[in-house]
Amino acid sequence: MTRYQYLANLLAERIEQGLYRHGEKLPSVRTLSQEHGVSISTVQQAYQTLENLQLIAAQPRSGYFVAPRKAQPPVPAMSSPVQRPVEITQWDEVNTLLADHHDKSLIAFGSGAPDVSQATLKPLWRELSRLVQHNPCAVLGYDELPGRKDLREQIARIMLDSETVVVAEDVVVTNGCHSALAIALLAVCKPGDIVAVESPCYYGTMQMLRGFDIKAIEIPTDPQTGISIEALELALEQWPIKGVILVPNCNNPLGFIMPDARKRAVLSLAQRHDIVIFEDDIYGELAREYPRPRTIKSWDIDGRVLLCSSFTKSIAPGLHVGWIVPGRYRDRVLHMKYATSSTSVPAMQMAVAAFIRDGHYHRHLRRMRQIYQHNMEDWTCRVRQYFPCDICVTRPQGSFMLWIELPEMVDMVCVAKQLCRLKIQVAPGSLFSATGKYRNCLRINCALPLNDKNQEALRLMGEAVSIALE
Amino acid sequence: MTRYQYLANLLAERIEQGLYRHGEKLPSVRTLSQEHGVSISTVQQAYQTLENLQLIAAQPRSGYFVAPRKAQPPVPAMSSPVQRPVEITQWDEVNTLLADHHDKSLIAFGSGAPDVSQATLKPLWRELSRLVQHNPCAVLGYDELPGRKDLREQIARIMLDSETVVVAEDVVVTNGCHSALAIALLAVCKPGDIVAVESPCYYGTMQMLRGFDIKAIEIPTDPQTGISIEALELALEQWPIKGVILVPNCNNPLGFIMPDARKRAVLSLAQRHDIVIFEDDIYGELAREYPRPRTIKSWDIDGRVLLCSSFTKSIAPGLHVGWIVPGRYRDRVLHMKYATSSTSVPAMQMAVAAFIRDGHYHRHLRRMRQIYQHNMEDWTCRVRQYFPCDICVTRPQGSFMLWIELPEMVDMVCVAKQLCRLKIQVAPGSLFSATGKYRNCLRINCALPLNDKNQEALRLMGEAVSIALE
Numbered sequence A, B: 001m002t003r004y005q006y007l008a009n010l011l012a013e014r015i016e017q018g019l020y021r022h023g024e025k026l027p028s029v030r031t032l033s034q035e036h037g038v039s040i041s042t043v044q045q046a047y048q049t050l051e052n053l054q055l056i057a058a059q060p061r062s063g064y065f066v067a068p069r070k071a072q073p074p075v076p077a078m079s080s081p082v083q084r085p086v087e088i089t090q091w092d093e094v095n096t097l098l099a100d101h102h103d104k105s106l107i108a109f110g111s112g113a114p115d116v117s118q119a120t121l122k123p124l125w126r127e128l129s130r131l132v133q134h135n136p137c138a139v140l141g142y143d144e145l146p147g148r149k150d151l152r153e154q155i156a157r158i159m160l161d162s163e164t165v166v167v168a169e170d171v172v173v174t175n176g177c178h179s180a181l182a183i184a185l186l187a188v189c190k191p192g193d194i195v196a197v198e199s200p201c202y203y204g205t206m207q208m209l210r211g212f213d214i215k216a217i218e219i220p221t222d223p224q225t226g227i228s229i230e231a232l233e234l235a236l237e238q239w240p241i242k243g244v245i246l247v248p249n250c251n252n253p254l255g256f257i258m259p260d261a262r263k264r265a266v267l268s269l270a271q272r273h274d275i276v277i278f279e280d281d282i283y284g285e286l287a288r289e290y291p292r293p294r295t296i297k298s299w300d301i302d303g304r305v306l307l308c309s310s311f312t313k314s315i316a317p318g319l320h321v322g323w324i325v326p327g328r329y330r331d332r333v334l335h336m337k338y339a340t341s342s343t344s345v346p347a348m349q350m351a352v353a354a355f356i357r358d359g360h361y362h363r364h365l366r367r368m369r370q371i372y373q374h375n376m377e378d379w380t381c382r383v384r385q386y387f388p389c390d391i392c393v394t395r396p397q398g399s400f401m402l403w404i405e406l407p408e409m410v411d412m413v414c415v416a417k418q419l420c421r422l423k424i425q426v427a428p429g430s431l432f433s434a435t436g437k438y439r440n441c442l443r444i445n446c447a448l449p450l451n452d453k454n455q456e457a458l459r460l461m462g463e464a465v466s467i468a469l470e
């Protein structure tokens, strides 16, 4: 973090905590410069940042004042999906969204891509390039079925950060988190089975269920604490559910981190009803809190949690390196890995293993957490500014996704089509429900900085929504 | 091909054709040197090669003579598997074989790996290394669901070599031929379905069927002309078969190329019974004949052939770049690709596309075809020398696999265990049958040159088999 960012954060916190009240005059530039031992221009840059975020306002010739608070929009309420097993729809819509990602002329607010432009990724290139030149045989040859040992060792090491104690032998490398989930599902479920999911739920997971002819039952989910344990319990009593898919850390799309007590509650519920937990930790490393939140797997004593993850969000999608910790399902998982994909690309595994081993991974993560936190604040602020008043917005505890709930009457599927003509792509909420609910919601990707182009697109989005409201 | 190799091939052919008879004296070194306008040492090298192959013998002070012919071992007869749908066994055995591949101290005759040490692959490294440095964004980002367009265009181009006329839109990129087959199967079949396979059949395909709970019916297959159309027809009349999996070009493990008439016959049978053909063309590019053999897909007019292939054997396994031409199943195939694996690694696709576009691929193929042909001849010759007389050996029409049938009483599963202790790995025939038939057979990989180490291992193998026969 640069000095001015540090200072801006500090001041923003003080405003948030009420140490400076709304309408109150802030210390002069000179005073702050002396107090913090920084240059005048650093203070000016910090004040400029806060002004851009509309936290403070400059009054000509009298200095900076805390802006009158525009009320934080409320967080959406607990969801209330259809509570019976259903077949999943929406494939055509998801397919269109995926195809759109590659239209370079679109601004892709609908994508799930992280920022891959940071210099902290450079050692990864260098390593890849070095490997190709110096170890062509390993790069060109077949990999082991469970994945390269050097990588599995590094994965076991970083999993300690979430208090998840595993060894290399417990890890099975996959081509990403998506294929990790696919393998885990195929290892445990049969067509016709029922699996519980959070609602809203990442559309990729749902389309996978559809592909494997598995029915989904959507469970009410709170945007701040996660899946409703009570509703899940009720569903377990009513239906022969095989397992539950959870994204407990920096949930996609809601951004919550389940509190530890609720993680343990859902695990003991799973134990009582003898079901499996598919835990998707793909965003866990991008949590704001330090140390990063624990996984449900970290309390798993009888191997019923299949932890799935990847480096797609924490490093880059193009790697396609993910993994499963399959617990008691290791044999089935290995067989299903072989059946669906045989082995994985050695070069990418080797590069990631070296990237972690040499400390570059943790350095990169630290940087990305900061950047995403900063960007999320910026974007949230602008959403408040450009969107109509009566919206709800999530308060993500990490990662880079924002979920916005608009008044019932707004049909984001229609609005999305209009925006597409303006070369702006968004993910309408209906993709995140098996039955196409949440048509009045949208998810936007806030990974990249709010430059002029993005800001203008966001403004146009707010405008389109306002028109839809009229 | 070097001069001496050219000359050796020419002489070998003449011996084969009977122009030089067994026991006859060959032209002197000097005569040949003048006749072919090559140096004395070139002729000496050519004779040395033929002597190593035991085609000729040197008699001190009187020159070279054609060796008395040791009869070519016969080709195995048409197989006769159990002809009803069965569940597939042998997973533990396959899993062990896969794990063994990575024991660096083993001589891996059991693996399916091609030779990746040739200089003709260098442009691929250079390209990969260049991409990583100059196009990090494409390398790091998400790929399109059907795969990169530049690669699909190149694939469509090379498919013309087999008279298979497709455009980029007809091609779906996968993580290899294995995942191509998995996606194709999942797109067409449900658990409990029955699929017909050649017998013997590549174990990876069979374990995939097992993973997806699909039953296999093994069809008698001739080691020179492929699956018995008559037996397949009988099976189609008796059982509700969904489709048939065929490796018609340079079959694994038998090495045959189905004659065109039989390819067309199997297609019209499929049309009459309205079943699907899963055509696995992974070795098609390594056929000896020029131009390379046609695919069944090339005659497919109603989109019932799902062609699956990859660059695993023609370039290198570490790339994990394969493809499907899904015919009328394109939508289902795209959905199943998304469900099982989402997208593929962009870097490898980009590198392969450039490798083909710049002509390196065809150059590499030409070289590998020659090398494999040469190695196969060497290996066959040594097998004849070291193994007992009453064996049958395939006459592969391309690729680099040899299938050896031993007398019934030999149990290759046991012999393989003994050989494992000598650090020699072979693939016992039982892996290639759903019910563990072909215990008296084995497949060996002849991709690499017959150096002293390999030759000694082959000798030990022959010895172990001879002992088992006693």
Ligand SMILES: Cc1ncc(COP(=O)(O)O)c(C=O)c1O
Pocket (backbone or CB within 6 Å): A112, A175, A176, A177, A178, A179, A202, A204, A247, A252, A280, A282, A309, A310, A311, A312, A313, A317, A322, B342
């Ligand atoms: C919650 C969640 N799970 C899984 C995935 C898929 O991950 P990968 O790209 O590593 O296959 C994503 C990607 O967007 C995701 O958001």
Ligand SMILES: Cc1ncc(COP(=O)(O)O)c(C=O)c1O
Pocket (backbone or CB within 6 Å): A342, B112, B175, B176, B177, B178, B179, B202, B204, B247, B252, B280, B282, B309, B310, B311, B312, B317, B322
């Ligand atoms: C006949 C056949 N099909 C498919 C495969 C798997 O190919 P890939 O490694 O490209 O997934 C092999 C590899 O050995 C094979 O021999």
